[in-house]
Amino acid sequence: MSYVEARGLSRIYTAGDTKIQALDSVDFTIEDGQLTIILGPSGSGKSTTLNILGGIDSATSGSLTVGGQDICQLKEKGLTDYRRTQVGFVFQFYNLIPNLTALENVELTAGLSNDPLAPALLLDSVGLADRFRNFPSQLSGGEQQRVSIARALAKNPRLLLCDEPTGALDSETGKKVLIVLASMAKLNHKAVVIVTHNAAIAPAADRVIHVRDGHILKIEDNPTPVDMESISW
Ligand SMILES: Nc1ncnc2c1ncn2[C@@H]1O[C@H](COP(=O)(O)OP(=O)(O)OP(=O)(O)O)[C@@H](O)[C@H]1O
Numbered sequence: 001m002s003y004v005e006a007r008g009l010s011r012i013y014t015a016g017d018t019k020i021q022a023l024d025s026v027d028f029t030i031e032d033g034q035l036t037i038i039l040g041p042s043g044s045g046k047s048t049t050l051n052i053l054g055g056i057d058s059a060t061s062g063s064l065t066v067g068g069q070d071i072c073q074l075k076e077k078g079l080t081d082y083r084r085t086q087v088g089f090v091f092q093f094y095n096l097i098p099n100l101t102a103l104e105n106v107e108l109t110a111g112l113s114n115d116p117l118a119p120a121l122l123l124d125s126v127g128l129a130d131r132f133r134n135f136p137s138q139l140s141g142g143e144q145q146r147v148s149i150a151r152a153l154a155k156n157p158r159l160l161l162c163d164e165p166t167g168a169l170d171s172e173t174g175k176k177v178l179i180v181l182a183s184m185a186k187l188n189h190k191a192v193v194i195v196t197h198n199a200a201i202a203p204a205a206d207r208v209i210h211v212r213d214g215h216i217l218k219i220e221d222n223p224t225p226v227d228m229e230s231i232s233w
């Protein structure tokens with residue numbers, strides 16, 4: 001059994017009289033120890049998929065199991081536990097806590113875990129060793145994005161969900177961050193999912209799920225992913 005199994009997953013948003021089918025009965029699986037990329041243009045349903053995987057949003061229909069647990073059947077308390085203990089989330093728009101420093105933002109999530117990674121080392125690994133004491137408003141967009149990545153890693157989660165983690169980063173810094181994320185899959189045997197519209201990083205993934213208009217176009221498995229070091233865009 002795969003770590004994540006989604007079957008017939010749909011999400012319909014209702015705004016007044018209009019219904020938006022953000023996801024239309026998609027099937028996919030995600031494995032432990034692998035880097036999976038969800039690739040598609042703007043509006044294709046990438047964040048919707050990630051939010052459902054992370055227990056932040058719920059599917060309108062379909063089933064989703066993570067580590068054998070049926071996420072769609074969980075009540076509020078079960079979902080809270082799931083989000084707290086299993087999922088690390090890098091949000092597309094960072095969502096840092098403005099009145100906590102970079103280090104405090106990372107420490108906060110480390111405190112939720114029984115097996116956290118060291119916040120200072122993580123900030124160092126994303127190139128922010130000298131910015132521990134800065135508040136988010138004193139950091140550039142790309143720096144805030146890197147704090148949010150360190151924050152997600154701090155929990156040492158089994159499932160790491162990253163929504164456009166390099167969106168605000170230049171190619172060189174983005175690559176550094178992707179190397180850290182890929183190593184979480186390879187060295188720490190986590191399931192790492194990266195959502196992006198940047199096709200250049202797809203060759204480094206074990207699996208690429210191509211999405212468009214709420215549908216999966218194709219799923220590619222890559223038995224010999226290239227080293228993240230050799231990627232550029
Ligand atoms: N809360 C919501 N209410 C109504 N429509 C929504 C909501 N969230 C997303 N949608 C719609 O669902 C579709 C998929 O959105 P989603 O955010 O998943 O796209 P995306 O692939 O992440 O795009 P981007 O690359 O721009 O972030 C879009 O048409 C979007 O407008």
Ligand SMILES: [Mg+2]
Pocket residue numbers: 046047048092163
């Ligand atoms: Mg999105």
